[in-house]
Amino acid sequence: MNLSWLDDFQALAATGNFSRAAEDRHMTQPAFSRRIRALEEWLGAELFDRSSQPARLTEAGEWFRQVAQGLLAQVARLPGEAQTIAEAGASTLKFAATHALSFTFLPGWLRGLESRLPVGPVQLVSDVMPRCEALLQASKVHFVLSHAHAGTPGALDAAGYPSITVGHDTLVPVSAADARGHALHTLASGSAPLLAYSAESGLGHLLLQVMGERIAALHLPVLFTAHLASVLKTMALDGRGIAWLPVTLVAGELAQGRLQRAAPADWDLVLDIRLFRDLRALGRAPEAFWAAVP
Structure with a gap:
């Protein structure tokens, strides 16, 4: 027939x-x-x-x-x-992760997991948060690794996707150092140029939702906008202004004194690093990985 x-x-x-x-x-x-x-x-x-x-x-x-x-x-x-x-029989773990976490947190996290469980081959898509969310919602990946904040549920939270907190990070307002080793720009000055995240940035969305009103009240002139934290980091190191950057990305520069805090700690934004999984059954290897992640 x-x-x-x-x-x-x-x-x-x-x-x-x-x-x-x-x-x-x-x-x-x-x-x-x-x-x-x-x-x-x-x-x-x-x-x-x-x-x-x-x-x-x-x-x-x-x-x-x-x-x-x-x-x-x-x-x-x-x-x-x-x-x-x-x-179900495939061993490759398919991840999507935001750009910042792809080359800061993810490598060390996987290396730590490999010390106690067989991770196997990994396929990674590094992209902005909306695209990572779309990949998981379309079941194109098994997992999404992203920053999150308890007070600001994202699209995956709203859709009921299970998640596990696997780490923590902090967005810190930083500036390049001047000749004396002090912050070249500070929020206290009231006129420091702002290096801002674009609307499609996951970090930018969290910062806007949690601290947007406080930052807007400063009336800082926006000098530069980008969706990648790594780009804002380069601009901050060049002395162009203040950027809220994840500690996982700038810990080395802070330790070296190349970047300095531009405001007191009450301007920091503490974030979770969350691993989201697909709603459907994942297959043996991804399910075993999910069960083993703390």
């Missing part, structure tokens, strides 16, 4: 009109009629009473309507089921 005959059958069953059904199936009426007849011959039963207009389903036709719907529904599920079965 040709599976496309099922669609032919449903088109004719819906209208009882051979001409209209043939048009819906983008073929001539004689060709369409031959396909319906071929289906009936394969089944060994008449499916339509052609003595009436419009044609009506026979008793066998009524039975086959239910069968056809079930078969088409099962066929539609086959690609997803095949993918699930294939992934």
Whole structure:
């Protein structure tokens, strides 16, 4: 049997009109009629009473309507089921992570996990937070690693995706050091240039939601905007202004004195580092990894 005959059958069953059904199936009426007849011959039963207009389903036709719907529904599920079965035996862990965490937190975190469990091969997509969220929602990755704040639920929280806190980070307002080793720009000056995150930045979204009003009240001139913390770090090191940057990204520069705190600690934003997982069953390797992550 040709599976496309099922669609032919449903088109004719819906209208009882051979001409209209043939048009819906983008073929001539004689060709369409031959396909319906071929289906009936394969089944060994008449499916339509052609003595009436419009044609009506026979008793066998009524039975086959239910069968056809079930078969088409099962066929539609086959690609997803095949993918699930294939992934169940796959050992590659698929991650999406924001840019900042991809080359700061993630490598060391995985190295620490490897000391007590077999991680295996890893596939990483590094992108902005909205794209990482979309990849998980489309089941293109098993996990998303991102910054988060308890008071600011994100899209994955709202959709009920399970998550585990695997670390912590802090956004700190920093500036390049002057010749005396002090911050070149400070919030206390009231006119320091601001190096800001763009709207698509996950860190920028968290900073805006939690501290946006306080920062806006300072009326700092925005000198530069980017969605990558690493770009803002380069601009801050160049002495261009103040940027709120994750400690995981600037710990070395702070220790060396190349960057300095530009404000007291009450301007810091403490964040969680969270691992989100897909809602569906992940397969043996990803499920084992999820179960082993603290």
